[in-house]
Each structure stands twice: as structure tokens, then as C-alpha cells.
Amino acid sequence: MSPFRVPGRGRIDPDRPVAFTFDGKRVEGYAGDTVASALLAQGRHLMGRSFKYHRPRGPVTAGSEEPNALIGTRRGPGRFEPNTRATMQEIWPGLAAESQNRFPDLRFDIGAVNDAAHKVLSAGFYYKTFMWPRGFWDKVYEPVIRAAAGLGKAPSERDPDRYAARYLHTDVLVVGGGPAGLAAARVAAEAGQRVTLVDEHAEIGGTLLSEPQARIDGQAAWDWLAAERDALAGLGVRIMTRTTAIGYYHQNMVGLCERLTDHLETLPEDMPRERLWRVRAARVILAQGALEKPLVFHGNDRPGVMLAGSAQTYLNRFGVRVGDRAAVVTSHDSAYHAAFDLHDAGSAISAIVDVRTAPEADLLAEAERRGIAVLAGHSVTGTAGRLRIASVEVAATGGTGPARKIACDALLISGGWTPSLHLFSHTKGSLAWDAERQTFLPDRITEACHIAGAGRGFWGIGAALRDGAAMGAAAVAALGGEAGARDFEVAADRAGSGESRTELPRGRAAGKSRAFVDFQNDVTAKDLRLAVKEGMRSIEHVKRYTTNGMATDQGKMSNINGLNITAEALGRAAPEVGLTTFRPPYTPTTFGAFAGYHRGDHFEVTRKTPIDGWAEENGAVFEPVGQWRRARYFPQGDEDMDAAVSRECRATRASLGIFDASTLGKIEIVGPDAAEFMNRMYTNPWTKLAPGRARYGLLLGDDGFIRDDGVIGRLADDRFHVTTTTGGAARVLNMMEDYLQTEWPDLKVWLTSTTEQWAVIAVNGPNARKLIAPFVEGADLTPEALPHMSVVACRFDGLPCRLFRLSFTGELGFEINVPARHGRAVWEKLMAAGADYDITPYGTETMHVLRAEKGFIIVGQDTDGTVTPYDAGMGWAVGKNKADFVGMRALMRPDLIAAERKHLVGLLTEDGTTKLEEGAQIVLDPDQPRPMTMLGHVTSSYRSDAMGRPIALAVVMGGRDRMGEIVHIPMEGGSVSATITAPSFYDPENERLKL
Amino acid sequence: MTKFSAFSLLKNAVTGNRGWTEQWPDAEPKKEYDVVIVGAGGHGLGAAYYLAREHGITNVAVIEKGWLGGGNTGRNTTIIRSNYLYDESAKLYDHALDLWEGLSQELNYNVMFSRRGVLMLAHNVHDVQSFQRHVHSNRLNGVDNTWLSPREAKAFCPILNIDESARYPVLGAALQRRAGTARHDAVAWGYARGATARGVDIVQNCPVTAIRRGPDGAVEGVETGRGFIRAKKVAVSAAGHTSVVMESAGVRLPLESYPLQALVSEPVKPCMPCVVMSNAVHAYMSQSDKGELVIGSGTDQYTSYSQRGGLPLIEHTLAAICEIFPTVTRMRMLRKWAGIVDVTPDRSAILGKTPVPGLYVNCGWGTGGFKATPGAAHVLAWTVARDEPHPINAPFTLERFTTGRLIDEAAAAAVAH
Amino acid sequence: MLLIHCPYCGETLPELEFAYAGEAHVVRPDPSTASDEQWRDFLFIRSNAKGPHAERWRHIHGCGRFFNAVRDTVSDRFLATYPAGTPRPDLSLSEDER
16 A cells, blocks of 8 residues: 555545556556546646646545546547546546646646746736738747647547436436535435435535535434435435536436446447436436635745645545645634544644634644644745755744744645535526625525535534435425424534635735646636736626636636736726626536437437338439438439439430339318318419319418429328428428418318328330339229329229329329339339339439420529519419418519519530539629629539430529520630520420320 | 727737726616616617617617626527518518628627538438529529539538448538627627717616506516616516516517527537528537537527436437437537527517507517627617608518418428527 | 426426427417518517516427426526427416415
8 A cells, every 4th residue: 555545544546546647657546536536646747738827736626516626538449538627536447547738748847938937828818919910820829829728638439338318307406416405405305305326526526525524313324324325226216426417407307417328347238438318307306515615826836735625535535635734724713624634644734824814722732732733824935846845934923023933745725615506596597695794695496406515504424414404395395285393413524714805815926926727728817817907807707818717627716816816906896897607517418428329320310111122222323402312313234313313304304213202291181161271371273173183382481582382182081191392291290280280270171191101113115104004993093084293092012002194204204103012012012023124213403404494493492482473483383363372462572572582593504515513603794803793503413314415404583584595604614605494495385194 | 998909909918908898887777768678689789879879879778687698698599590581571681681790890890700601411302302492583582592412511511421331321511601600698798899889878777667658558668676766667678587577568479488409519629611500400500619519400499498408309309410420429519508599489589560550579589599799789770769660670570470471481491499 | 408397297396308499478460461571570580588587488398288387598498398388487476376
């Protein structure tokens, strides 16, 4: 055992040594140690470098509020992470820990030159320089600054770990497993409530773990704790350790992050690394205790300077003396006890420097009994020691007598305690300044929560236990139950009092003092005063100007001291200066925990059609469309997309193509008022559409712009089969429901999404009818009985079917709707039967080409949310005699009937070979200077096999009045000219549909 | 006003930093001003600066209910770009970008405008078509914007995932090299310092409770927490709270205020050289000079003034970030916060005169207000000074919602700002 | 995450089941008589209230119904939810009086 380990002390397991590495060197600790406690047990305090000045630093705390001892940890490939608190990382055999923000190594760091230049690098210095030469900022200065900034290195490999998420509903959620939380949980559980108790540490107990001397109801603290833990378990309390309550959200939802594997030697298979819990609690009890405040004085940041309470924790919980010869400087009674414990464990205490003039007599007596010198009314004026504190310089605050130097290898500091109210702040609960306790306490409560123990300013184990029980009872009462108060008898309790201080009295000029307030960000009291001198009056401004409180401890160590020093500099009371907002998360939380299951294929659902598997097996190249993946083309051999699409187009026009149209949105509209509803939703008239016929429908928003389109079949007087665009299905149904439920609730209509009920197979080409005829029962397929734009319910290969005759290609076409689960079987039968006709499966790209050849628009591609039916050349689809339809009124607005609107037209490049780029802009004069006057843009552009040349659709200002005009499309390599044509290229007379 | 320079820093280093003076004084409101600007964000402070600097109007007060720069100016993810689709937007944002490039020197305050490039990812064919339309339109408008292949995009931002099997594969990206980020607080502070040096009053912690109109309907001044302040002209630039202030003058606006959340990671050494935006999944990321990954999301679904925002959106945003940048899952969120953004139906701003004589409005910037700061402030000052819009903000009227002449960047490309 | 009471299902459920649908009680004018200004007001002008705000939600992953709610936009707290087509409740009255 190392000389700093105290045998028989602490909760580590001396029979289980654990070896890990720090900066490549082997370190041995014990099961139960953190990286920090194990290194301290080796007599080592230096663990990190600060952000700005690269000053050597050691741990100042023993918990998650640690600003200094940040390390990188590694566990094989992909499992590296920066900025981990050495004070929280439990050791396991093989853990590789490394220090950060240093080069070449922790003991000798070149970055420390910044420290020498600290007078230039004062608060906000970067706002005042690096402005010239103009343009140097992002090329020269910024890269240098960026390289110097940052702490650890970012992970550079994919993370092999998984993250999980769960919901939990509980009656009472208790945050914090210290005395207050334990008592609250016990009371609530005994009253029959479902209770969940969470604590961020490896075990519950909180302060009790650091104060084994206390006796509760006659039992030693740790015995009481063990019994209490068993009792809670017996009552069914869910106890979650290594679990941090990270945020308090609306209506009593608390987010928890449970760390499951970072402390384990071997990773259990199937165990996520972390689990995010979204807990909805009827009542929340916040029992998060208090954080000890550092004292602010010149040289308060050297390795070896540590909060007194933390030193006590290292001793009592980990069995580690943080030094052989410790000095203490304090404004609070609690540090005396740390000194006494350390003394009793074998360390020398070189002095207790108390900035107060009259410490409690019994503390003085205790000190005297141990032979510890107490210097009351003294202040620290400086410290010495480069990589470890070596001495502390003290002087009487009255200014009498010379400063004296006291040798030490650790300096315990305490500026009193601040209630931990971060989660409470998340709720927007307000805080009020408590003048007596010199701290902010909870005031107005906005959520169903209680604050218990030190969070309400109750110091000491007994007070915390009693308040915890009272708040537990209050929570029970709020839930309609009954629970009484409970008393506890606590001996050897160490509740004390203290004074709140700003920067301690100095032995030097204010300008020469380097008294750190935010350790990590290297913000000194002087920086805060400079900010005030420069006109920053709000604590928010001071924070942002100096970066005080913006380090990875989120101000846990620095906010209150920063506030007090700022208030002093402003000559105002602290509460008038205000407090910065605590924001979630309570401690930094991995992105992975928030992402949870939503990674990789699970990031977002991928919808696949019943025929998707066939497409995959047959080599389809897919594209994402909305949530769907769709086959884009089916390359054969080494075909590229152009070649495949050209072949697919040719085959379809020559004989037969088959296309999976299952992604089309489908809505069943049923009811006596179905036709009236259709009249009001769509621009087209529907009353006279006979059952068995279909019509192209155009849907606008009430702003008059095109939202969606699709072919709609009338199956019966009271039944329509509506199709929508693939991406628009949900939106359209929502819009229909909105109008139906809230504008026209009198209409008797029911809407049902049937998108996933039907598989839709489109067959197109001159041989389409011949292909399907053998499969169809109960329908006459002759052009007379089933003309273009009609629908019939029949059986297809014995299956119920809705057979549409329609065409999005300009060829004879049918869309076969069969129950989704039979989609693939029907597809395969059609493929087999189609062999005689050279049947060719095609994808979305060919579909796009074929429809563009016919000038059919794709909503979202040829329209963009600013296009009216008239712009798109579809005035014919607008019912002229309707009293109302969605968008009708807006179409009359001045700008929607203006002459200079953009019209959908065709474009044919003059050279007959250049394919225009989609999105390319159209101008009249390609030689004009920039910015150019643009008339419109190319919306769709393809090589057309049928036309033997490229074709394009475009929207062009006043386009319909420019037929035959030549326009120009200026590209990087020169301008392309094109003729404006009607937006239909192939078979404009629709002869091919008449087959 | 102390001039800022490397020399002044060195001089002060020697003299114990005693030479620095107040960057801006905190004023008590006078009884009357020529112009009162409601809202001391970057836009309001900038407008005051340009009123004084370019129009010689110095009897100006900027009235702020909280602390200057404490609203959206200090809560955004600082992305600056100008590669907008419509001519109107491109001109406005490019005007801003021109001003950004000289702003540090103009203000003698380093706003750290960093032209590190903004990469906008296309994840499907529709995105590609839309972004290429932007690239072409921008080129002819003289606005910098280039199309990159997935490989080129990865070369520009090495931590980008361009795996074709990704749920949202990268099919390409639009890159504006001139675009980037700036230090948000410095913009507010620099304008405040420049404006007050020219005689402008900044009144903080003074809520404007109403706008008072005279019998002729024209503006008379503002009622505030510290009493009535008379003003010939009032310009409201109060972001999420604009509706509330304008309502008191009887002007109802097509605005809704939504929470917009943002977050930062713990700081790490440089790992990301540029800004990346993915509109399809609503996630944006860059790395601050301090080393924090700065991440923005889309707005929450419901209107709110709570500055709180919900957990589901953060979960979604970080899931998206982990998809686009798979190496960041073990990075940690340090803090998250929310601003209140005022959104118009066409996602473009309203900047100009109102039906009330002497009352001007600058609002509706949605998620894109920061990047416009110098440009918006500059043309707002012009509009107030001359009682007529600058040609650049002339299209951004309130009337467009009546006529239907929208500047619909959202509909055109489903692009968030 | 908000908790929302669906007046149709009679249950209080998490926000994830619901979709926000904008301000409530915005009346769609008769298109045959509405002026451009009235149509603008219907389409675009919103109260954007800071404080109690009448708004619409749809229980999209539940019963599918649209309903109205009064929510305080400062605290995000729901003050009431009520069926579509019913008037905004007077929240100055106690629940029995409404």
C-alpha cells in the first residue's frame, strides 16, 4: 500500500487491487477507487492543464463538479472519450487514462507560455485585437487560437457502443441519495408510493459516505446506511446508482442518464453503454445537497489546493490522505473537521488559517487538543510550488505583522456551501437571496416538486434527514396519502456555519493578484473587475465577456464567487446583479445517450413496399423519397443510370413496362357527402363524375398554391379512391381531416388512409392489356367498357382488386391495386407472364422521363409551393362554377392574377444535344452583367429516348406568351440557348392512349 | 472611447489594465428622442449605430427590457451565409455579408467573422435539384455558392459521413466559401460601443409596455417601465416579442413565436473546419473557436415564450448529428438553451414601414436573423432616417401578405435558415 | 415533454402523440364575399399571445381528432382543452361555473 493510503479506511476493497495506466504509466489502485483517488493515493495531484494559460492543475473536488482533473479515457478501438472527470471515472483493470491539453507532456507543457503573457491575455482581449490586416482573422489568427483552445481531443473513430432509452412512471422521484433523499424515499415508500431514488455516484449515501463518524439513531453512519438501503429495497424502492438526473423538463418529466458499462472491466454482451430514462413522476423531491465553494486568493489554483470537504471525502470514502502536511484556509467551520480527520489519520496539519476573527470555541479547543495552530483573522496572500503546492503565505487581515510562509503539500480550502439547485432552475423556479445564509434558496416553485435538505439551506446530517422526511411526507400528502414527520437522533453531526467572502484580503496590488474564480477557464477576480470596469453590469455580460462559469463544470465551482466579486465591483448587492441561468444538462451528457436507439438503420424508419424485396434481389438501385425507399432503376450488366433508363423507357413505349407504384398515398373517402367533400377539397368538380370513372385531381392550400395531385377514382356514389403523391400522403390526409373536422363538421364523410393496404403495380405499354387480361375476372377490359381514366372493382388472379385504367406515361396503362400482402406474388406472376412481351421493370427515374415527355408535372419538382394551377397550365382542372374549394379565394389575390407570373413551359435546347441542368436559371440576355435578371428555371430535364433528344420543363415568366422564343441558360462553361415550347413533347394528341 | 489594438493591449498589460474604460454607458432615459428603437439586440443596436454614423441622427435611444444582446443575438448558432434562392433574399443577405467582412474594422471591435465556409447537405434527389437551383441562381446573382460531390464535401469536412448506405446519404452539397460564423456577443457589444460613442443612449432593464399614438394616428412615443418616452419615430426590433409590442399600436402581424433550441458540447481540439447544415434532418453543426461543437436544431412544434424547449427535439437533433458525424457519439452535451424566434408564413422578414406613421418594424427573421444583422440594421436605419425603404428591403413589406407576393424561401426549397 | 389532455379520449397523454395545429378560433371567411384583407387575416394574421393562447392540437397518434386548448405560452402549461367547435372557456370562472 502506498504511504498515502490509510489502512482500514474508506470503502475501497483492499483485497481487489486494480491496475490501470495514466499517461502510459502503470498505476495501482483498488476496486472502488476513481482515477483521481488512485492517483492521489500515489501522492500525485497534477492531473491536468487549464484551458487558457495551461497552468498545472490537480483535482479540487471529489465529484462531478470537478473543473481541473479532466482526462481522456480509452478502451480499445472506437472507445475513446475526452474531458472525463477523473473524480468520477471508476478504475477498472486495463483502463487507459491520459492527461489533456498539454504538449509534449503534462509536467512540461509548451502551451504554458500563455501563462507568462497573462497580462496581455486579459478578459476579452480577443475582442480588442487581431483585426488587422483585414482578412487575417480567419486565415492566420483564428487557426492559431483554435489550435491552442479546446481541451481533450475529439474521438476520431466510430463508436461501437450502443445506447438505450426507457420510459419510467413513478409516484415519487427522489434525486440524490444523501441523507435528505434517503429519508424522503423511506417516508414516501412506507406510505405506499412507488419511489425511485437516483444518485450519480457508484453507491448511495452522499455525505454519509464522507462522514462515517456520525451516529444515526444509535448506529454508526455506515451501518445505518446499509440498513436503510436494505429497508428501501424491501419496500420496493427502485434505486438507481451511476445515474444522473440531467434535466427537469415540462410537467415533471426528468431525464436521467444511467451509465452502465464505463466502470466495468469486461463489457457484457448486449448491454448498452448508457441508458436515457425519461421519468414522469407525480412528485419530484430534489435532494441534491450543496456544493462547497472555493476561496478566491492569489495562487489558489496550484495542484494540491483542494476543497476541504473533498479532502475529507478522499480520506473517508477512499482511504486516501491528500497530503502529508496540509494547511487549511477557510471561512467555514466544516474545514476544521476535514483537518481533524486528516490529522487523526496521520497527516500533519501545518495551520488552519481562518479568515474569520472569532472561530467557534469548541473548534478551537479541538484544534488545540490536536496541537493544530489556528490563525484566526488571517488571510492567504500567496502560494508557491510549480507542479504541487509547497507553501502558503499568510498574513493577518488587519494589516499588522509581516506575512509568514507555511510549508505544506496540500492546501484545503472552504468558502462555505452553496445549495445545488440546478435542476430546480431548469423548471424556471425562482430563487431568492437568503441574507442570513448568504446564498440563493428556492422561492417560487413551478412544478410538482419539493426541495429537501441542503438544497433548502439545512446544513448537517440531522437537519437534512429531518427535512428529507418532512418533504417525503409533503409529497405523500400531495398525492393524497398520509405520512407523519419523523425525527432522527444524530450524534457527531458536524453542521457548522461560516461567512461568505469575495476575494480574500490581498498582500499585493489588486492588479498583481491572480486569484482564480473559474479554474478551468482561467478567469480571475481581476478579470471580473476588468469586465465591470469596461461597462459590463449584468452578470450575463460579465459571464460572457470573461467566460466565467462557462467551463465544463457549468459554473458549479465559479458562479457564486463570480457573482459576489462582480457585485462587489459594482457596489451593489448580489441579488441585484442577478444569477446566470443554469441550463440542462446537470453534468455533460453523451450525444449517444440522447440519440439512443436512433442510430444507423434505426435513425428513422425506412418504409419499403411489398415488392421492395424483389427489386433488391433484382439489382435495383434505390433512392430515398420521403420515408420510402424506391427503386430508381434496374441496371443490367454494367449499365449506368442513363443506359438503364434509356432501355427501360424504350421497352415500355415499345411493348411493356412494369412499375411498383405502391408508395402512392391512398385515401378512401366514404359517406353520403363524399362528392361534396371532394368538391370542396379539390379544384376539380366531382359531382358529375360517374362511378367507375377517374379524374386527375389538383389540391391547393388556402393560399392558392398547388400542394398535391393524383388520380382519383369514384367507386360508387359515396366512395372515392384518392391517390396522393408519395411524399404528400400524410400531409394531405391531415389537411383533409382538418377541413372536415373543423370547417365542415356537418359533412357526413369518413377518411381512411389505405396507403399500406394496397400494393400498386403499374403496367404500361401497348401490350399492357394483353398482359393482364388472363388474370382479370369480373371486369370487361375493352376500351368501351374500361376507357382511359376509369376504375373497376374486380378480381385479379383471384384476389380482390381495384383496377385503374390511367396513364402517367402516355402509353396504355393500368394500375393494379391488390391487397398488400399479395403484392409480390402478383408482381412475380406478371413478370413471368410478361416474358412473352419482353416485360421490363422500371424505376422512378424512367417514370420521371416518361411523364416529362408527356408534360405531366411532379408536385415538388415542377412546382415549389409558389405555383398556381394557372401557372402550371392546368386552369382546366379548376372548377369554374364552384361556390368554394380550398384555395379558390386566394387565387383572386392581386399577385396571383398578375401578368408577369411564371408559367410551366417546355424547353428544347437549340443544339438538340445539350441536356440542361435541373435548377439552371433562364435569362433573355446572357451577356448582361450580374446580378442578372432571371425569368425562371429548369424544373425537369432528361435525355428522351422517344424524342431522340434532351427535353426539359421549366417555369418562365410569362412563358405561355413566349412560345417559340429563344432564351438562354448561362452555365459556368458558357451559355446554352433553348426554345420555349408547349410542355408536352411526345404524342401530344394522346393517340397512344386510345388503344 | 478607448481605441482597441494590439498596442493598447500591450500598453495596458504594462500598466495593469488600468487604462480600459467603459465600452458603453448605461443611460437613464431622456424625456424625448428623435428615434426610439425597441430592442437592443444586434439589429436594434446596429440600426442605432448606422442612424448615427450614416444619417447623422444621434438623438436616439435603444430601449431594452433585459440586457443588451441577451435575446436571440446571444442565443443563436452564429451561422452566416447569403446563398438564398430568391433575388430579394440574396440581395439582402449578401448586403449583410459584405458588411460582415469589414465589421471588425468598422467597429474597432473584433467580431471574429470567420469565413470558414458553410456546407449544406443534399440527402435526396429533391435536395439535389433544389440546391442546384440555388447554386445556379446565386451564380447569376453574383453570390458565392458551389456544388460539391460527396467526396469533395468530405474533403472539405473530413468528419462527414458519406456512406451511401446511410439513412440520409450525402448526395452532394452546396458550399458557400465566403460564409461562416461570427462571435455573437461581440456584434452586440461592438455596435453598442460604436453607437454610444456617437451619442446614442442605451437604456437597459426598461420594458416597453405600449406604443402611444396621437390623435392623428401617428406615433408619439413609447410607454415604458420607467415612464413615457416621447419619440418622433419608433422602430420595433424585438424578435420574438415584436407581436406583443406592435399589438399595442394596433398593428397585427403575421408572426408566430417558436422556441428554437441550440446546444454546445464540451470543448475539444479542432475537429471540424466549417459549418455543416442538413435541412432534411434539421441539424446544424460547427465548432467554435473555443472548441465546442455548436449545434442547432429546428423549432419546437408549438409557439412559446418560455425559452425552454422540449427533450424530444434535442434527442432527434443529436441522433441526426450522430448520423452525419458518426464519430461524435461519445462527445458530451455541455449545455442547451432556447431562444424565441418570430416566424412569418413565408419565412422571410418584414422590414419597413407600417400603416402607422412614424412606426417601423423589423421582425420575422425566424431562425435566420443573426446572419442578417449588419444588413438589416443598415437598411432599417435608412428606412427610419428617410421614411422610405432602401431598395434592398423594399420587397420585405407587410403588404405582401395581402397581395400574395411572398418571398417564400421555405416553400421554394424547404430550407431552414 | 408536455402532457396533453385529449377531450375526446378523456386521457392525459404525452406530447409525442399530438401535433400542434396553430391558433384556434381563426374563422375561415366566406370566400365569395371575403376581401383580400380578410383573407390575409384568415391565412396569416395570428394573435401570437404571450400568456393564455387558444390553439388547436390534433391527437394524431390517437383518436385523430382536432381539439382546442388554452395554453399559457409563458409557462407552456395547459389551462384547458375542449372539443373543436366549442367556445373558448372563460378561465376566470371556476371549473364548475364554466
